Each structure stands twice: as C-alpha cells, then as structure tokens.
Amino acid sequence: xxxxxxxxxxxxxxxxxxxxxxxxxxxxxxxxxxxxxxxxxxxxxxxxxxxxxxxxxxxxxxxxxxxxxxxxxxxxxxxxxxxxxxxxxxxxxxxxxxxxxxxxxxxxxxxxxxxxxxxxxxxxxxxxxxxxxxxxxxxxxxxxxxxxxxxxxxxxxxxxxxxxxxxxxxxxxxxxxxxxxxxxxxxxxxxxxxxxxxxxxxxxxxxxxxxxxxxxxxxxxxxxxxx
Ligand code: ADP
Ligand code: MG
Numbered sequence: 001x002x003x004x005x006x007x008x009x010x011x012x013x014x015x016x017x018x019x020x021x022x023x024x025x026x027x028x029x030x031x032x033x034x035x036x037x038x039x040x041x042x043x044x045x046x047x048x049x050x051x052x053x054x055x056x057x058x059x060x061x062x063x064x065x066x067x068x069x070x071x072x073x074x075x076x077x078x079x080x081x082x083x084x085x086x087x088x089x090x091x092x093x094x095x096x097x098x099x100x101x102x103x104x105x106x107x108x109x110x111x112x113x114x115x116x117x118x119x120x121x122x123x124x125x126x127x128x129x130x131x132x133x134x135x136x137x138x139x140x141x142x143x144x145x146x147x148x149x150x151x152x153x154x155x156x157x158x159x160x161x162x163x164x165x166x167x168x169x170x171x172x173x174x175x176x177x178x179x180x181x182x183x184x185x186x187x188x189x190x191x192x193x194x195x196x197x198x199x200x201x202x203x204x205x206x207x208x209x210x211x212x213x214x215x216x217x218x219x220x221x222x223x224x225x226x227x
Contacts, residue, residue: 044212092149
C-alpha cells in the first residue's frame with residue numbers, strides 16, 4: 001500500500017545540511033499497524049510529515065497505492081490528503097471557534113458531502129462524545145479534545161491514519177483510553193495505522209516497530225501479534 005524508496009530528508013543550508021533521514025526504504029501493507037519510535041530529534045515527526053505529504057523530501061519517493069506523492073501539485077496534494085489520510089496531532093489542533101460536531105464534520109464539509117453532519121454525529125458517538133457535540137474545544141478536557149480530533153481524522157474513512165504522539169499530552173489513564181479507541185476504530189476499517197510514540201507499551205501493540213536512529217530505520221515485526 002505504501003512504498004518508500006531512497007527517502008532522504010535534509011534541513012538547513014546548502015553547505016552543511018542536517019541529514020535527518022538517510023536513504024530509507026520500506027513498505028507497509030493495507031491493515032498494518034506501525035509504531036515509529038526513536039529518541040527525541042531522531043526524525044519521527046519528519047517521517048510522518050513526509051508520509052502526509054506536508055513536507056517534500058530532499059530525495060526519494062513515496063507511493064501510496066498507485067500514486068507517487070511527488071507527482072502531485074500542491075492543490076492535488078491537498079485533495080489527495082483530504083480523501084485518503086486522517087492525521088492526529090499530539091496537541092489536538094482543533095478549531096476553537098467550531099463545536100466538537102463542526103470540528104468532526106470538517107473533512108466532509110470541505111469535500112462538500114451533504115451528509116457531513118450526520119456522519120460526524122455518528123463518529124462522535126463512536127468516540128463516546130455523543131453528549132458533547134455542541135461543546136467548544138475550550139469546554140472539553142484534553143482526553144475529550146483528542147477524541148474529537150480522532151473523530152475528525154477518521155470521519156471520512158481514510159485508508160491511511162497518521163498519528164504523531166496522540167497520547168503525548170494526556171495522563172496515563174486517558175492516554176490508554178484514547179489509544180484503545182484508535183486501535184478499535186482501526187480494527188473496524190481496512191486502513192493502515194502509523195503511530196509515532198515514546199511509549200513502548202503503546203508501540204508494542206502495533207504489528208510492526210520502526211526504530212529511527214541516526215537517520216537510519218530498523219524494522220522489527222512483532223511476531224506475537226502478526227501470528
Ligand atoms: P522527533 O519527532 O523524532 O523528535 P523531528 O522530526 O521533529 O524529530 O526532528 C528531527 C531533527 O530535524 C531535529 O534535529 C530537528 O531539530 C530538525 N528539524 C525538524 N524540523 C525542522 C525544520 N523545519 N527546519 C530545520 N530543522 C528541523
Ligand atoms: Mg516529534
């Protein structure tokens with residue numbers, strides 16, 4: 001489903017660039033759950049942003065099904081991302097002036113779907129926030145805000161779910177509930193879940209572990225889960 005070839009990412013000036021990702025090659029299958037782990041600054045967020053096509057790599061290509069991301073224009077990329085990807089950030093990134101319902105409906109609204117509100121309502125129910133639909137983000141706890149963010153990321157049934165430390169700003173118990181929810185919703189779909197995390201317990205729930213260090217990637221398959 002995802003094929004990454006010779007992926008290199010450098011930041012900084014021409015003369016002495018900082019090479020964050022050094023010639024990575026990997027694939028992910030539909031339905032995979034992948035945890036990206038590694039020390040702070042090892043390029044986890046950079047890799048996720050490249051997969052989301054929010055950044056352009058210095059070298060190399062990313063192919064999602066038949067589509068090579070670098071062949072799309074900025075406008076085409078925005079459409080492609082909207083139709084195929086759901087992204088969850090550590091700091092939720094909800095829109096403060098919109099209710100939980102309107103936040104969750106956003107991807108469908110932008111795509112002009114007439115059933116946006118009904119589908120967002122049912123997604124809020126799935127994340128346990130039926131009675132919070134008309135609350136604004138400021139009126140919700142951190143865990144509730146992250147659940148709205150998950151509803152928004154999954155409401156359009158994306159084939160690729162990307163989450164950057166989705167439990168990083170939550171206490172342990174709330175974090176576990178949010179992670180449970182993410183895995184539950186993933187299991188109901190045929191999507192691919194890619195999760196950046198510091199938490200090895202969370203990482204171990206994924207079928208595959210991608211360990212980033214010094215620009216290189218080591219892939220470990222979790223045979224207990226994949227068996
Ligand atoms: P992680 O998510 O694993 O903590 P990041 O992908 O955020 O790591 O960052 C990897 C490295 O790239 C860090 O050294 C960081 O300072 C650097 N970096 C990240 N984004 C930029 C940027 N936009 N410009 C310059 N350097 C950056
Ligand atoms: Mg990061």
